[in-house]
Amino acid sequence: MFKYEQISNEIRKRIQEGFYSLDEPIPDELSLSQEFSCSRMTMKKALDILVMEGLLYRKRGHGTFIVKSAAHNGLVNVTSEENLGLTNLLKGKKITSQIIKFEVRFPSKEVAAQLSIDLTTPVYHLIRLRIVENEPYVIEKTYMPTPLIRGLNEDVLHASIYNHITHGLGLTIAGCHRKIRASKPTELDQTYLHCAPDDPILEVEQVGFLNNGVPFEYSFSRHRYDKFVFTTVNIRRNK
Amino acid sequence: MFKYEQISNEIRKRIQEGFYSLDEPIPDELSLSQEFSCSRMTMKKALDILVMEGLLYRKRGHGTFIVKSAAHNGLVNVTSEENLGLTNLLKGKKITSQIIKFEVRFPSKEVAAQLSIDLTTPVYHLIRLRIVENEPYVIEKTYMPTPLIRGLNEDVLHASIYNHITHGLGLTIAGCHRKIRASKPTELDQTYLHCAPDDPILEVEQVGFLNNGVPFEYSFSRHRYDKFVFTTVNIRRNK
């Protein structure tokens, strides 16, 4: 735990508890760096985190302020933009998986391109239905390079692939690129998600990559439209 | 234009032009800071930008590498996460707007809460159909506080509200919070977007806020499912 993390955690707590007034700037960077016994650069880095989280904004020559819409509702979009897999997102709920397909294949051109592998590297091709509290939520179609994601078996597929990758294989997930769109339900969707022919689907196409920049999964997740919403926080970079 | 921006632009150009090998790390931070005659902190900040853009990744104790999936396709998701309005997104295309509703009202509880105003502050309530090259693309329902967004008129509504806010009013847009979901088409959607009763809609609920943290718009944009896809890049924060 680094100093700037400790400091930003402390200030986040203060914001949430109403320690600072909403109508005035919080103390300036110099004062705060003295209070926390750190340099101004470290203070700035701590505040940077809260700015990125949408809790604070800065006004040059004026001060640093609390974003009102972040303080007035209880949500406080702390560390949005996670991608830990459904199992970790819905902790506490009973999640099960039905395996619809579990094969090894050569990749199509498209899949090979997305995974940065050649056409002769086998990939897992798997389709899972994810069920939350006995209700179908999402169908995931996933491609993963077999040399990278070893030891995949039915036990893993019934639990959490992400936990297998991070804990079982010791790999570190760095992030993902996503495309989000609306789509009409396919036959597969209707069968497994129990949705009507006119129920829309929220589809997320995703390339996940590791710590070392290697793509490890290319997936299409098709979500029931009444069960999912994707939230993003966009902050403009400093001009 | 700051030094770290110049440097990150130069390195981005190099990556895109294949100046650096994909199999080796790019030069280390000390060498680069010497090449660009800057401190290591500034070099780090320049590289930070490219890491956030998904072009580079770092491996502690090893070096800084180019993300293969970013180099091998021409897309190179540079400065993703923009929110400049349709007019600026689709530059070069002919965009027109049909005004469906343009009223001033007192806000509902929900709208007032999202805009951080009280129930007695009037808001613009407007609905626009945005048409690209003579095809309907999206219906936008927007609420904006009248004291904040002054000078709204039909000319502005037919052009670009975002440009009015930034150039006309001299305000600076800082970012937005978005919720993205799939939805069934309403009567309004079907009428104006010319979509079938079973065509899904991609809805984006958005609170936009200014430089000074004040929310300036609360909107629902309903997109034709065959015209839009939302792209996000998620990078895990340094652990």
Added chain:
DNA sequence: CAGTGGTCTAGACCACTAC
């Protein structure tokens, strides 16, 4: 061990804002 990136410091000057 040497080489890398990650953090942190104690200053400096600049740009912008309000008074």
Added chain:
DNA sequence: TAGTGGTCTAGACCACTGT
């Protein structure tokens, strides 16, 4: 003019990786 945040420096030590 005084106070703020934004940038930048020249160094330091630490954590991690490979040989």
